[in-house]
Amino acid sequence: MKLIILLIFPVTVFAQMNGNWQGMMTGNGGSLSSTMQISLKGNQLTGMLNLFQNGQTESYRMDGSVAGNKATGKLTLNNQEGMTFVLNQNGNALSVSISISGQPLLKGSYTKAGAGQLSPPKSVDMAGANRDPAILGKWYHETTWTGGSNTEYYIFNADGTMDGYKKGYVAAYSKNANASSIDEGSKIADVEQLKSMGARWYTKNNQFCVKFNYEGKLQDKCTSRYGFVDGILKLTDLNSGKVVYYRRAR
Numbered sequence: 722m723k724l725i726i727l728l729i730f731p732v733t734v735f736a737q738m739n740g741n742w743q744g745m746m747t748g749n750g751g752s753l754s755s756t757m758q759i760s761l762k763g764n765q766l767t768g769m770l771n772l773f774q775n776g777q778t779e780s781y782r783m784d785g786s787v788a789g790n791k792a793t794g795k796l797t798l799n800n801q802e803g804m805t806f807v808l809n810q811n812g813n814a815l816s817v818s819i820s821i822s823g824q825p826l827l828k829g830s831y832t833k834a835g836a837g838q839l840s841p842p843k844s845v846d847m848a849g850a851n852r853d854p855a856i857l858g859k860w861y862h863e864t865t866w867t868g869g870s871n872t873e874y875y876i877f878n879a880d881g882t883m884d885g886y887k888k889g890y891v892a893a894y895s896k897n898a899n900a901s902s903i904d905e906g907s908k909i910a911d912v913e914q915l916k917s918m919g920a921r922w923y924t925k926n927n928q929f930c931v932k933f934n935y936e937g938k939l940q941d942k943c944t945s946r947y948g949f950v951d952g953i954l955k956l957t958d959l960n961s962g963k964v965v966y967y968r969r970a971r
Contacts, residue, residue: 738792741756747828757783767784793806815832852879857879874887924947953968954967
């Protein structure tokens with residue numbers, strides 16, 4: 722969704738996993754804010770993985786080893802073992818997958834954080850902000866092509882929080898057989914990044930805007946001008962002028 726995608730920030734390349742990370746962990750039950758503190762000694766990794774939910778923190782000890790930009794190891798909670806992790810680093814980005822008894826359980830995306838940033842993301846101060854009630858709810862935009870389609874869904878809540886996921890379908894055909902692949906729903910990375918920064922959406926002068934915390938500073942970004950055509954949400958990119966239409970989802 723263009724109103725989200727425009728939030729692009731410069732990335733600094735870090736040579737090691739060592740340090741503080743902040744992001745989101747996702748599983749069948751939804752997404753949780755999360756932080757990691759990783760310490761390296763040679764090729765040995767120790768650290769803490771913290772999950773935040775409803776004001777509570779659940780912390781897991783990490784023990785593993787590093788080879789190149791990948792680390793593997795085990796997670797321990799209250800001396801109870803059974804979970805394993807795999808970390809893959811690409812510069813300032815870190816992907817995490819967690820399994821239990823060999824079965825996938827959670828996956829997450831993290832970015833490098835300063836020491837002062839490692840806390841659950843706080844909701845930004847939205848005093849005086851307005852939200853057009855016509856935008857509340859769930860919207861979708863579908864892109865189709867020969868043999869496939871991709872649908873993006875965005876959810877805008879009355880408290881300013883937001884969520885997004887996408888579904889895809891691709892069909893592949895050969896002379897003697899055909900097959901298809903269906904993505905049953907995966908989180909939209911740009912929305913997850915905003916959620917990790919405590920973002921809240923609001924409207925101003927028929928523009929869609931977000932306010933969020935970035936590197937310890939409060940930021941505002943208005944990305945699109947919005948309007949409605951026969952109940953369809955029309956978004957016009959403020960930079961490129963590109964128009965995208967979203968229908969209300971049931």
